[in-house]
Amino acid sequence: MCREKTLALILLDLCAFACYQDNGEETRMRFEEACGLAEENSLPEIKAYRDFVSGLEPVRMQGGRKEN
Numbered sequence: 001m002c003r004e005k006t007l008a009l010i011l012l013d014l015c016a017f018a019c020y021q022d023n024g025e026e027t028r029m030r031f032e033e034a035c036g037l038a039e040e041n042s043l044p045e046i047k048a049y050r051d052f053v054s055g056l057e058p059v060r061m062q063g064g065r066k067e068n
Contacts, residue, residue, distance in 0.1 A: 005041045005043060011038075015027075016053055019056055023053075023056050031053055
């Protein structure tokens with residue numbers, strides 16, 4: 001994997017983790033920016049990250065995090 005794709009994947013991973021910790025508007029905006037960069041680099045993993053972050057929405061509405 002080229003360096004740009006690797007960096008885009010790392011950024012996407014970090015932004016998804018940030019959304020898990022704090023799914024606020026600014027964090028979500030940064031995640032969307034990372035998704036755009038991932039799309040520019042044709043990363044196939046983007047769907048999995050979008051699914052993960054979209055699954056956090058109900059948790060945010062409840063005011064808490066999922067417990068394992």
